[in-house]
Amino acid sequence: MFSRLATFRSKEAAAQKGKKLDHERFTSQNHSTEDDNSVNGLYCSLKSMPSFISTPEASFDVPTLQCSNASCTSSPLSHRNSTLESIKSISSDVSQENLTSSSLQWEEIIFSPLVLPPYEEAEEQFLEDYESYFLHLAVDNVRKDQYPMLDMREFIYLDYATCPLYSRFQVEQHMKFLLDETEPFGLNYIVDQKFPLSSTYTDLLCHHILNILNTTLDDFSVVFTPGLVSCYRLFTEMYELQKRSLILVGLDHHGPVQHILESAAQCNVKVGGIPLKERDLSIHGNEMHKLLRKQGWSGQGSGLLIYSTQSLSTGMCHSMSWITSAQQNGWKVLLDVSSSLPMINIDLSTYQPEFVIGSLHHMLGYPSGLCFLLVRRSSHSISGKKGSRELRFIEYPENGKAVHVVTEGENLTAHTFAAMNFGFEHLESIGMVAIQRRVESLIAWLIKTLKSLRHKLFEKPLIQLYGSLDVKYRGSILSFNIIDSTGNIFPARPVQQLALRSNIVLGCCSLIDAKNAKLLHLKSYWRMENGHLDLSLCNLEVLRLSLGPVSTFSDAYRLVMFISRFRDEKYMSSIAASYAEEIENEC
Secondary structure, three states: OHHHHHHHHHHHHHHHHHHHHHHHHHHHHHHHHOOOOOHHHHOOOHHHOHHHOOOOOOEEEEEOOEEOOOOEEOOEEEEEOOOHHHOOOOOHHHHHOOHHHOOHHHHHHHOOOOOOOOHHHHHHHHHHHOHHHHOOOOHHHHHHHHOHHHHHOOOEEEEOOOOOOOOHHHHHHHHHHHHHOOOOOOOOOEOOOOOHHHHHHHHHHHHHHHHHOOOOOOOEEEEEEOOHHHHHHHHHHHOOOOOOOEEEEEOOOOHHHHHHHHHHHHOOOEEEEEOEOOOOOOEOHHHHHHHHOOOOOOOOOOEEEEEEOEOOOOOEEOOOHHHHHHHHOOOEEEEEOOOOOOOOOOOOOOOOOOEEEEEOHHHHOOOOOOEEEEEEOOOOEEEEOOOOOOEEEEOOOOOOOOEEEOOOOOOOEHHHHHHHHHHHHHHHHHOHHHHHHHHHHHHHHHHHHHHHOEOOOOOOEOEEEEOOOOHHHEOOEEEEEEEOOOOEEOOHHHHHHHHHHOOEEEEEEEOOOHHHHHHHHHHOOOOEOOEOOOHHHHHOEEEEEEOOOOOOHHHHHHHHHHHHHHHOHHHHHHHHHHHHHHHHHHO
């Protein structure tokens, strides 16, 4: 393996030599105007992440949990958010460390070699264990070329689920489009068939979306909306909820689904939560089958099943086979793929839900907003009222217009659709298979390594992972908390903020959306055998790492080395004491 890696590195160095000279020449020509607001800075989309740098004051609950390998029971404690700037003098250890310019060499000196071997040795072992990653090492060159600020600033970006990064290619191609292909006064028309340029980019975008999902316009109509919330709101308006029918939704579904739940409450539609196993947060098979066999109050028909291919909060991947099981029992299915693409393979030629919702922003990062709703043409057609932009679903096969654009007060211009196409071109140049195989390898390594971390003194587990440890049920997201030697959860927020000081960006979220859980709790009449909906999970803030198309082993390695600091009880205590003091001062 070493000889293979050495050969690859030597070829890589030769290929990058010319690019480095070009970059230095470009930098020298533009040095006088380059700053944090430069175009280069935009390639990493760092300016679009203010929440990681300064969190507005708001109340949140940090529970203290007694954790075991099997489950956690929460007991919420009230705290206040604190900004990164307000955490002062965290500990003498922290003040002596150079947290803003950490490097692999620095970390290897500071941390015990018992945690991880030196980086070069760890990388060699990783590539030997995960050959599918080794076969796609060329993606590292894409990262250096298209996302230069990541390595130049030694930035470890692990929050693609919140704000994906965009590439140099996307920005340059979009600028070229604006300068060369639009009218001098700027093409700012709403996308419509009467503007050939607009329809061309709209059709191309449809092709890219359906191609990545392995389907075509013969099978699905496409509706574009300005955002994910707009997409769910539009679906609620288009889909006629039948009185005395049922809705089944994932407990770990993200916030926008509340539009459907609120509409269900107004229409006298019963709502229930998809049962999840307490042990690993996977779908409880027996309980799920019981729910799918239920019928509406009238004894006819069933209802609507809403679930995500990958949970945005836990990272659990739920089987696509539930689509078939639901349809065989008379249910319609709304599948959410917004947190899955392009890191997870989704094949709509094998499983065909009636509806699919996805977010292009979560795929491409630039520009923000655009989402899509797919409608299976063999089950529903899309009807528009004459003289109105309002759309409705009608239950008969679609023979009319296959592509629709809903602006909802916001103009979706040719600029937007062109930029999205350039994003897909970039992803396709990397290769979807390459992206997915690398992510699978990194997630597998992270699960194995994080689960092995122990406290120095008592050899107790350092990390509480949420969800299954079986990689076949994992996607690109891992949620976890650091726990002390007594089994108590360490608050997620100060860890996230301290990680940012070390140039590591992590996400932070609740396992269950509070408003959705409240709606489900109030309207649910289904109960699980092991109890009822546990609303205390809404108070559980967890750290969330999410990988992207150009995530590397170096990113994963440095994250583990950062987390290893908390193996030291004195270090953890100093962080906790400082954080508690700041909260007390704010109150």
